[in-house]
Each structure stands twice: as C-alpha cells, then as structure tokens.
Amino acid sequence: MDSPESIDDYYARIEAALGPERRLPVAIEEMPGWDIFPFEVDSLRIKPLAPLADTEPARRGEDAVDCWCDRPHDPDAAGLVWSNDRWKVSTDVDGSGLPIMLWLSPLTHCDLPTMPTDVAAEFGPLVATISAAIEDLPSVGRVQLAKYGDGGAHLHLFFMGRPLRMLQLRGSPMLDWEENLPRVPADVVARNARPVAEALTAVHGGHLGPVVRA
Ligand SMILES: [Zn+2]
Structure with missing residues (x-):
C-alpha cells in the first residue's frame, strides 16, 4: 500500500x-x-x-513556559467552575448562547497527542462525569464534545449542552446556531454549572469554583 x-x-x-x-x-x-x-x-x-x-502558525502557549499553566493554579480564578489538584473546568462568565458550555483542561501542560499516561487515565472518567451531569440538566437534551486546539496549545476539551427539544440545533451545525443565539445571563450560567461542579466534587474531589459559589 x-x-x-x-x-x-x-x-x-x-x-x-x-x-x-x-x-x-x-x-x-x-x-x-x-x-x-x-x-x-x-x-x-x-x-x-x-x-x-x-x-502551521504557533499556538498560544505552545511552549510550556509561555502557557497559563506555568503559573501556580488558583482555585479562585475567574471563570472556574471546578478544580482539583490535576484538572480544572472553566466557563465563559459572559455566557454562551447554549444552556451550558464548559471546557476541561489538565493542569499539566499537554495536548491530546502528548497526554501522559496518568493524565489520560483520569481523562475518561472526567469526561463521563461531566457528560452525565450536563445531560441531567433540565434544559439540555444532549451533550456535544469538541477538541479544536487551533488557538491554544494546552488541551481544552469543550462540553456543550444542546438545548432540550430544540431539534434544529442537533448535530454539528449547533455552533453556527450558538453564535447567533442571545447570551445566557451570568446567574443562569451559575445555576446550570453548579450541578456539574457538585458531581465532579463528589467523584473526583476538589473544590467548587467562584462561578458556582455565588
Ligand atoms: Zn500549559
């Protein structure tokens, strides 16, 4: 061949x-x-x-010394939904157009192809916990996942809640819809993200972030 x-x-x-x-x-x-x-x-x-x-252009944080992870982890950083000693889940505090949009990152500098074995071992259970908690939300029909990595080099996997019973938003065109939907208010972002943070804390330890502590 x-x-x-x-x-x-x-x-x-x-x-x-x-x-x-x-x-x-x-x-x-x-x-x-x-x-x-x-x-x-x-x-x-x-x-x-x-x-x-x-x-190919260099991405933000291509080198670990230029990446956000070079600074000590702050569990009270803005936009944080949850974190433990090894992982964090963040959201855009200004809201997306979807009921929930989160991203998961390891605190260790890596991308998907360079993920150390011990980091990869925790990755699967975290994906399952976050996915289940998002699909339990009353405004979500399905969770969609995305890993792009064209902007930032440090691994960040997106979790996006597809609105319940809005069948037009099914599948890959959802993001094209999302850009055009009104932003979800900050207090709703907090209410929707809180059960996800609580599920993560129950299974993976760590702490609720400032987004969901209000
Ligand atoms: Zn990094």
Whole structure:
C-alpha cells in the first residue's frame, strides 16, 4: 500500500473541484441542505479557497513556559467552575448562547497527542462525569464534545449542552446556531454549572469554583 496522502495531493483535489473565483459549490445534498442547517441555501456562497499556508502558525502557549499553566493554579480564578489538584473546568462568565458550555483542561501542560499516561487515565472518567451531569440538566437534551486546539496549545476539551427539544440545533451545525443565539445571563450560567461542579466534587474531589459559589 502507498504511504498516506500528502497535503499537496489533498489540496490539489480540492482545487480541481473549484468553480469561478476559486469557490466551491455549496453541497446542498449534504449538511447545507439538512433541516438543522441554520442558513437558507439560496443565500449561501462559499468563500474563495485560500492557498496553503507555508507553515502551521504557533499556538498560544505552545511552549510550556509561555502557557497559563506555568503559573501556580488558583482555585479562585475567574471563570472556574471546578478544580482539583490535576484538572480544572472553566466557563465563559459572559455566557454562551447554549444552556451550558464548559471546557476541561489538565493542569499539566499537554495536548491530546502528548497526554501522559496518568493524565489520560483520569481523562475518561472526567469526561463521563461531566457528560452525565450536563445531560441531567433540565434544559439540555444532549451533550456535544469538541477538541479544536487551533488557538491554544494546552488541551481544552469543550462540553456543550444542546438545548432540550430544540431539534434544529442537533448535530454539528449547533455552533453556527450558538453564535447567533442571545447570551445566557451570568446567574443562569451559575445555576446550570453548579450541578456539574457538585458531581465532579463528589467523584473526583476538589473544590467548587467562584462561578458556582455565588
Ligand atoms: Zn500549559
């Protein structure tokens, strides 16, 4: 079998599919045509394809000495929902458009591909605890998880509560909806995050963060 494909070969195949102005046609038989896609297909136009970058840009905190984890952990830091000696769960205090949006990070500097074995061993149980607590919330139908890591180098896994019975928000287009929804007020963020923090404390020890102590 041949080696895995190069990015140049991958990119060339996309270029071969471009239309005028280096734009791809909207794939109306795929997600843009689904009921859950938030935008009307008639108004859509895909941006012209950008050239391949020369290199991947460095991310925030690529080097551990430049990362937030180089400073001592503060269990009272703003935005903290829960933490113990090894992990923390944070949220945006200004709220997202979803009932709950949290991110889990180890206090040890690593990303998913560089996760030490002992950190990885705790990762699974934490994901299960957080996921179960989010799906128990009365305004949540399902939890969605995302790991991007294109901005910050230090591992942060997102947990997003898909609103209950809002079936238009199912699946991967939920984030496109989220950007356009009104922000959830801070007191509601606190009320929704508190049961998650309590579940984490019960199973994994640690402390409630300032977001949920109010
Ligand atoms: Zn770090």
